[in-house]
Amino acid sequence: MSETREACWHWLSSSLVGETALLWRLVERYGTPESIFAVREEDLQKAFPKNPGGIRRLCQGRREWDFAREEERLVRLGMSFVSCEHLAYPRRLQNISQKPGGIYFRGKLPEDDRPxxxxxxxxxxxxxxxxxxxxxxxxxxxxxxxxxxxxxxxxxxxxxxxxxxxxxxxxxxxxxxxxxxxxxxxxxxxxxxxxxxxxxxxxxxxxxxxxxxxxxxxxxxxxxxxxxxxxxxxxxxxxxxxxxxxxxxxxxxxxxxxxxxxxxxxxxxxxxxxxxxxxxxxxxxxxxxGIISKSIKKKKERTQKDLEKAENMVYSCLGLQARKPEELCEETELSLIEVLRILGSLELKGYAKEVYKNYYIRAL
Amino acid sequence: MFSNVQSAALNGLEAYMVRVEADISDGMPQLLMVGYLSSEVREAGDRVRTALRNTGIALPPKRITVNLAPAGIRKAGSRFDLPVAAAILASLEKIPGQGLEDVMLAGELSLSGQVLPVPGILALVEAARDAGIRRCIVPDKNAAEGAVLEEVEVIGVSSLAELIEILRHPEKAVRVRVDTTELLREQNFSGGEDFAEVNGQASVRRAAEIAAAGMHNLLMIGPPGSGKTMIARRIAGILPAVSLQESLEITKLYSVAGLLPEQTSLMVKRPFRSPHHTVTPEALAGGGRVPAPGEISLSSGGILFLDEFPEFRRNALEILRQPLEDRRVCISRTAGTYVFPAKCMLVAAMNPCPCGYYPDRGRCTCTEEEAARYLGRISRPLLDRIDICTEVPEISYEELTEKRKNESSWEIRRRVERAHEMQKDRFLGMPSAFNAYLSGKEVEKYCPLGKKEQKLIKNAFVKLNLSGRAYYKIIKTARTIADLEGEARILEQHLLEAVHYRIPDYTCRRRSL
CATH class of the missing domain: 3.40.50.450 (Rossmann fold)
Structure with a gap:
């Protein structure tokens, strides 16, 4: 068996989709993925009589498994694989129960030292x-x-x-x-x-x-x-x-x-x-x-600055819950046409947003 | 002996004169009908023979030939029974043959000799008028319809015997008279569905008013039972009263389609058509072997209401695109091209999502994608033809049972009429009589914007991610809002309100705060 540990983890993760529990029981019994790869099917079935289906799928995949081809496939898809023994494996995942045997990813992995x-x-x-x-x-x-x-x-x-x-x-x-x-x-x-x-x-x-x-x-x-x-x-x-x-x-x-x-x-x-x-x-x-942020600026209180009085009235009625112009009319006692025009102006000034036809929220 | 009388045949909305000739000669006794006839016209011979016998006139055992000229155009319909009978009677010398060239006849006969009503009388009488004919004899149930054209004398007959009497003694005929001015005035006071019955829904009322003022097409989005249909039915009532010319056009259409109620002389109400969403493209736009007007033509001058808009068949909706742009429907057949008007205002209604309750998360089970896909069933080019979109929210119990006096259709109509007047002055001598009909180029010409307004619309264009079409739609809508206020120039406030009525664009909604 000349295959690398990573390749064997790749095989094991690929063969046991949605069966992480079985994966860790196998690893517990046989130690490494390489050794699992070498165990005969009958022995595996004997050792895990409760999950014959999982073992069968594992062994079926093993017969057709071609390490070189699978490696090439990952490269072709522009994807990487890190096993749980790899250095790049996210540190946060190391100590969770039933951690993934390995992670497939595109782009980057989350950095360990950033919140x-x-x-x-x-x-x-x-x-x-x-x-x-x-x-x-x-x-x-x-x-x-x-x-x-x-x-x-x-x-x-x-x-x-x-x-x-x-x-x-x-x-x-x-x-x-x-x-x-x-x-x-x-x-x-x-x-x-x-x-x-x-x-x-x-x-x-x-x-x-x-x-x-x-x-x-x-x-x-x-x-x-x-x-x-x-x-x-x-x-x-x-x-x-x-x-x-x-x-x-x-x-x-x-x-x-x-x-x-x-x-x-x-x-x-x-x-x-x-x-x-x-x-x-x-x-x-x-x-x-306890994260000290330099970039979060104190949000400047935008009201009253560049809004007219009526606009301010409507703006103060807006929140994160979407509201209809009719409701705003009732609260501000402005006419519907006025409210519609004020909402239009608030929207263009970036203070309000129409989230659905005729429903407005405060833009944050 | 040879004789001939005048009748007319329909070709789409227009009628053309047909001469019905009869000749009696020796030979095998038979009644022969020629002149490129469809089978219902050919059968006229048998109906006429029996009706004459039941009126006390037996045909002699001679060879009778009836020809409908011009022989090169196919004639259809049952309206030739009466002229065929008159032509045969004249050639039998039962009635005087002279003077018949100046009379147009149309009507169907029953075997007993009764005269039955036929569709299209208004168009036939109009053709007779244009041909210089002074007198028309039509079924008495259609007489009121023909009589709206005052230049022609229209006489109604109920039986073959009465026809014979009138043709023998033309001076005895009583002309049917209709006072069109009175009819048109009546509609102003006719009751019916009124906006006063609509509680709440302030923003929808406003949107409907603007749509009616500029003849903009309108899309209403709202959950089931929120009152979309109720409001749509009332929009025809806030459009200005029909003019005589409009009324004649509508009446002619309904008459040709056979939809004019009996004893009606003029359609004085704007039509409201609401085809079901299973309607075929042909029924919507017009069609058939001999083309008949479709729903879009039947709603000309009024409202075409399409409820459950996305549920309509795609090909049925797509066929609307051209007529909505050209405001007429052209149907081509080997026999010729038929043109029907399509000057309707489209009012469409739809649920916001398949289940109907989006964005009420307590009840809606649809994802945002499903809701977006639901609106996406309507093609963009069709949505581009709809200037105004509004939401019809669900109505609360308090609003529903409130006894407050709402503004009536009549009050709204007065404002709409004023806006129409402003547009009439602006577009004097132009094909586009309404803001909604303006092309992009015409928008530049007729809706100039001031410096401040230009800055605002530029800002909106960028901020709201508008398309070119949406840009023009907003300016057109703003023009109508200004017209409603009697304002000669489009001001900022008009644009700010117009921005509301644009069609929601789902694709650019998702990412930014």
Whole structure:
């Protein structure tokens, strides 16, 4: 057996997609991946009678495995592999339970000595969640924090975009193979992440993004982060799995507070009730984590400066919750036409934003 | 003996004169119909023979030949029964043959001799007028329709016997008269669906008013049950009252399509057409072997309402593009090209996403991509023809049951009328009578912007990532808002409001804060 340790890890990770538990039991019994490669199928089956399917898949793959060809395939796909014994393997992942046997990635891996925060949340998010995700990601990334997320639609995507907007580093942990852009609509984000951050996965190239892989992916997101920030989550949400794994791994959990009776904030408010940190602002999180930021400037109080009186009235009614012009009319007692014109002017001055037809939020 | 009478045939919306000739000669007893006839015209012979017998006139055992001239154009429809009967009667010398050249006849006969109504009478009478004919005899149920043209004497007959009586004693005929001015005045006071019944929805009311003022096409996005259909039905009522010329055009269309209610002389209300989303392209734009006007033509002068806009078949929607631009539909057949008007205002309504509740996250189960894809089902070129887009929010219980007095359609219409007047003055002698019809070049000419306004629109162009089309749409809409205020120049405030009505662009929304 002349193959390198890395190549054998590559083989082992490729053969046991979604079976990390089996992987570590095998390693525990036989010591190294090379030795696992050499064990006969019957012996393996005898040693692990509880998981005949996993062993069968492992051995099937082994018969057709060609180390040179697989190496070449990675190169062709522009991808790299680091095993858990490699120096470049993210240090944060070393001490989590069921750590990945290896990581496939494009672009870069998160740096070990820079703080990193995971931003996760609902796929079907509200305008409030979108703004919050963009804001936190932008400010945190601007302060030099690496943003880790799952590149899913909704909060995850906005987390990445926010970080990219600040010119920060951001990393997408994928459920499938790194060569597969899922969801497809995130093609542009996918390309940006590869260039300005990294795309990583524990699964080999070509792995389809299947639903059972996503909860497993979540443990890597929390594992790569020093703290996890949940932006919006329903009562029963995948993001809460990430919060759980984060707690198991000893990471801090922050949640963005929401309104009562808002289904998308139920999960977050529950987390806060359970003792999660309350994410009041990016600065608050940075202070809590003891990160001294030079780049976060005190936001200048923009009101009253270059706004007229009526504009100021409308502006002060805007928040992160999307609001309709009619509601603003009632509050400010201005006529609808006036409010529409003021909103137009606020939008052009960069104070308001239309997030959906006729729904406005305060631009941060 | 030979005789001939005048009738007319339809070709799309236009009618042309047809001479019906009859000749009785010795030979095999039969009734022969010639002149490039469709089968319903050919069958006229049998109907006429039986109707005559049941009126007490038996045809002699002779060879009767009936010809419809010009013989080179195909004739269709059941309106030739009456002229065929008259021509045969004249050649039998049952009625005097002279004087018939000056009478146009049209109508269908039943076997008992009753005269049945036929479509297209207004167009036929118009053709007769243009040909210099002074008297038209039509089914009495259509008489009111023909009588709106005052230059022609229109006489209604209900049976063949009555026809014979009138042709024998032309002086006995009673002319049908219709007072068009009175009819047009009545519509101002007719009740019906009124904006006063719409509670809340202030921003939609405003958008509808602007759309009506400049004849801009309108897109309403909102959850089910929020009142999109209710509002759409009321938009026709805030458009200015129809003029006689408009009314005649609408009536002619409905008459040709066979949709004019019986005993109606003029359509004095603007049409509101709401085809179901399963409509075929032919039914929407017009078509058929002998082309008939489609929904877009039938709503000419009024509202074409397309509910569930993205659910329409793609090819049906795409066919709308050309008519919306040219405001007419051209249908080509080997026999010729048929032109129907399409001066309608398109009002489209849609849900924001497949489930209908986006962006209400409590109920909507769709992802942002799904919502974007839903709007994406409508092609960009078609959306480009819609100037104004608004959201119709769900209405609360308080708003729904509120007893407040809302502004009525009549009050809104007065403002819209004023805006239309301003446009009429501005576009004097131009094909574009409304702001919505302006081309890019015409926008530059008729909607000049001041320094401040130019700076604002430049800023908007960059900030809001506008396309070239969206840029012109905003200026056109701003022009209409200025017209509503009686303002000769487009001011900043008009542009700021117009910015609201642009169609949401999903693709550039996602990344920035």
């Amino acid at each position: 990193s925060i995971g931003i996760v949340g609902a796929r079907a998010c509200s305008a409030y969640g979108r703004s919050a995700a963009l804001w936190f990601a932008k400010e945190l990334a601007g302060a030099g924090v690496q943003i880790v997320s799952g590149m899913a639609s909704g909060i995850d995507g906005f987390g990445h975009w926010g970080a990219l907007e600040a010119g920060g580093k951001t990393f997408g942990v994928l459920g499938g193979g790194v060569d597969i852009c899922y969801p497809k609509s995130h093609q542009e984000l996918y390309l940006r992440l590869e260039q300005e951050g990294g795309l990583l996965s524990e699964n080999p190239p070509g792995t389809k993004a299947m639903s059972h892989l996503f909860p497993l992916r979540n443990r890597i997101i929390s594992g790569l982060s020093d703290a996890v920030l949940i932006i919006e989550a329903k009562g029963k949400s995948g993001s809460l799995i990430t919060a759980d794994t984060a707690l198991e791994q000893g990471r801090d959990v922050y949640a963005v507070p929401g309104r009562l009776a808002d289904p998308l904030s139920a999960g977050c408010n529950h987390l806060i009730g359970q003792g999660a940190g309350i994410a009041l602002s990016p600065q608050y999180i940075l202070d809590e984590m």
